[in-house]
Amino acid sequence: MPSTLALAAAGVVAAYAFLRALAVFLRDPREPKAVIGTIPFISPLIGMLIEKGGYYIRLRDSLKLPIYTLCVPGPPIYVVNSLSLIQRIDRHILTVAFAPIQVRACEKAMGVGESGMAKIKKDTLPRAFAPAAAPGPGLDALNRAAVGNFAASFDKIASERPKSVNLFHWIRHEIFSATMDASYGPHNPFRDPKNEKAWFEFEEGIMALLMDVFPGVFARKSLKALDQMVKEFTHYFKGDGHLEGSLLVKLREKHNAAFGLDTIDTAHCEIGQVAGGVVNTAPTVFWLVWQVLADPVVFADCRAEVAKLVRTDADGKHTIDLAEVRTECPILLSTWQEVLRYHGISIAARIVQEDTMVDDQFLLKKGGVVMMPNAVIHSDQSLWGPTVGQFNHKRFLKSSAKDASTRRPAAAFRGFGSGHVLCPGRHFASTEALAFLALVLARFDVRPVTGEWKEPKKDMVMDRACPLPKTDVFVELRPRDDKEWRVVFSDTRAGINIVAEDLGEA
Numbered sequence: 140m141p142s143t144l145a146l147a148a149a150g151v152v153a154a155y156a157f158l159r160a161l162a163v164f165l166r167d168p169r170e171p172k173a174v175i176g177t178i179p180f181i182s183p184l185i186g187m188l189i190e191k192g193g194y195y196i197r198l199r200d201s202l203k204l205p206i207y208t209l210c211v212p213g214p215p216i217y218v219v220n221s222l223s224l225i226q227r228i229d230r231h232i233l234t235v236a237f238a239p240i241q242v243r244a245c246e247k248a249m250g251v252g253e254s255g256m257a258k259i260k261k262d263t264l265p266r267a268f269a270p271a272a273a274p275g276p277g278l279d280a281l282n283r284a285a286v287g288n289f290a291a292s293f294d295k296i297a298s299e300r301p302k303s304v305n306l307f308h309w310i311r312h313e314i315f316s317a318t319m320d321a322s323y324g325p326h327n328p329f330r331d332p333k334n335e336k337a338w339f340e341f342e343e344g345i346m347a348l349l350m351d352v353f354p355g356v357f358a359r360k361s362l363k364a365l366d367q368m369v370k371e372f373t374h375y376f377k378g379d380g381h382l383e384g385s386l387l388v389k390l391r392e393k394h395n396a397a398f399g400l401d402t403i404d405t406a407h408c409e410i411g412q413v414a415g416g417v418v419n420t421a422p423t424v425f426w427l428v429w430q431v432l433a434d435p436v437v438f439a440d441c442r443a444e445v446a447k448l449v450r451t452d453a454d455g456k457h458t459i460d461l462a463e464v465r466t467e468c469p470i471l472l473s474t475w476q477e478v479l480r481y482h483g484i485s486i487a488a489r490i491v492q493e494d495t496m497v498d499d500q501f502l503l504k505k506g507g508v509v510m511m512p513n514a515v516i517h518s519d520q521s522l523w524g525p526t527v528g529q530f531n532h533k534r535f536l537k538s539s540a541k542d543a544s545t546r547r548p549a550a551a552f553r554g555f556g557s558g559h560v561l562c563p564g565r566h567f568a569s570t571e572a573l574a575f576l577a578l579v580l581a582r583f584d585v586r587p588v589t590g591e592w593k594e595p596k597k598d599m600v601m602d603r604a605c606p607l608p609k610t611d612v613f614v615e616l617r618p619r620d621d622k623e624w625r626v627v628f629s630d631t632r633a634g635i636n637i638v639a640e641d642l643g644e645a
């Protein structure tokens with residue numbers, strides 16, 4: 140009689156053989172090579188959940204493949220490692236599409252109702268606000284309002300001298316309140332701290348809502364916060380608050396109405412716009428500020444550049460025009476771009492709409508998910524040269540172009556996406572980030588409370604452009620002088636051109 144142990148062992152072996160065979164036989168041989176892992180279907184899932192963005196770097200280094208298939212329960216996931224292959228996949232706009240991701244976000248994360256979803260699924264979503272965020276008067280007005288918000292907040296902090304803050308929480312609050320005020324104007328619902336609190340509660344559960352696995356259990360707080368914010372936005376739009384808001388919000392409302400969405404669905408959709416406006420900017424600005432403050436060389440270069448923007452009257456009053464960060468601060472700009480390259484972890488995801496052959500070489504099957512992790516491209520030595528692993532704040536300076544050790548091919552920089560999915564908020568966010576940094580450097584001496592700058596561990600979350608800090612960094616903000624500061628933002632109608640498409644190199 141076989142022992143229970145032997146029976147159990149035989150069962151495990153049979154189950155293993157079955158799963159492995161399933162993983163192999165369910166595939167078409169023309170699909171990219173499969174990663175099955177030690178436990179078929181489960182190992183890749185565990186890698187994705189535990190290592191998050193770091194998993195794809197590890198697989199890139201161990202597999203050395205241009206593209207591979209992660210065999211997980213459900214549709215296959217195709218992960219792309221090669222920049223040239225990404226560019227070729229990008230051409231299949233209709234069959235390897237971004238729109239289904241947006242549709243899923245509307246339904247699962249923003250909670251748009253049935254009738255709204257029927258309209259959204261039928262037609263493609265309008266890219267309503269791109270003109271308001273492109274270089275021009277609309278963008279200038281938006282950045283001017285955000286900068287005005289920073290200036291008022293910095294005056295207040297200076298009066299509370301010296302003030303200790305949790306660096307990430309402080310930056311997240313400043314970016315959030317400036318961006319919301321600039322977007323929604325005097326009736327901005329987030330001026331009420333209870334709504335700002337609701338936003339941060341919602342934000343934590345976005346991934347759980349998108350995954351749609353028992354959201355009532357795993358994202359309960361987020362769903363409650365969503366309800367509260369939808370009520371506030373419904374009130375905002377019904378009361379015509381948007382008519383006093385930015386061009387951005389006015390255009391969005393107009394397009395939603397033309398699209399046939401009612402006020403409640405518009406309020407739901409607006410939650411996605413808030414997410415677009417802040418979830419990536421806050422952590423990216425955190426790493427920018429961290430990188431500049433923690434490295435004495437970067438700090439000295441950036442502060443010297445900002446000092447040139449400050450004009451001081453005979454009575455000691457300072458004036459700074461923060462529109463000049465776009466045109467007069469090449470080192471700040473290069474540092475920003477290097478932060479997006481070095482720390483960036485965005486993953487561009489697309490859904491395969493019908494079987495698609497890429498270059499007669501790789502089959503992407505209908506229903507599959509294509510993932511293109513930026514960190515994989517941004518850390519590829521064959522693209523960036525031997526210094527790829529180093530943070531070099533001058534990498535993107537025009538004068539560094541001749542330095543063979545710091546290559547920087549324009550198309551390999553994917554911090555704001557590329558091709559037909561290019562971030563429309565890139566000029567706004569870049570200007571906002573540099574203006575914030577310039578103001579910190581001009582107005583405060585910032586010291587870590589522990590006496591030393593220690594890099595926080597990174598949470599490589601999959602729904603942000605940069606990692607979230609896992610540990611707190613407390614700093615003391617000490618005003619550099621007692622003088623009055625006049626912060627302005629002149630109309631220059633300039634943009635911040637760092638992606639290949641803006642540089643005319645795409």
Ligand code: HEM
Pocket residue numbers: 237266272415416417419420423485486487488553554555556557559560561562563564565567568569604
């Ligand atoms: C540092 C800040 C930001 C970063 C790093 C960032 C990054 C990105 C990236 C990488 C993509 C492409 C995603 C993909 O290929 O799947 C994207 C798309 C997008 N971003 Fe941003 N973003 C930032 C700020 C903003 C802001 C401030 C807004 C809105 C005002 C915004 C709105 C959007 C929208 C709507 C899309 C989708 C574009 C489309 O439909 O084609 N982003 N962003």
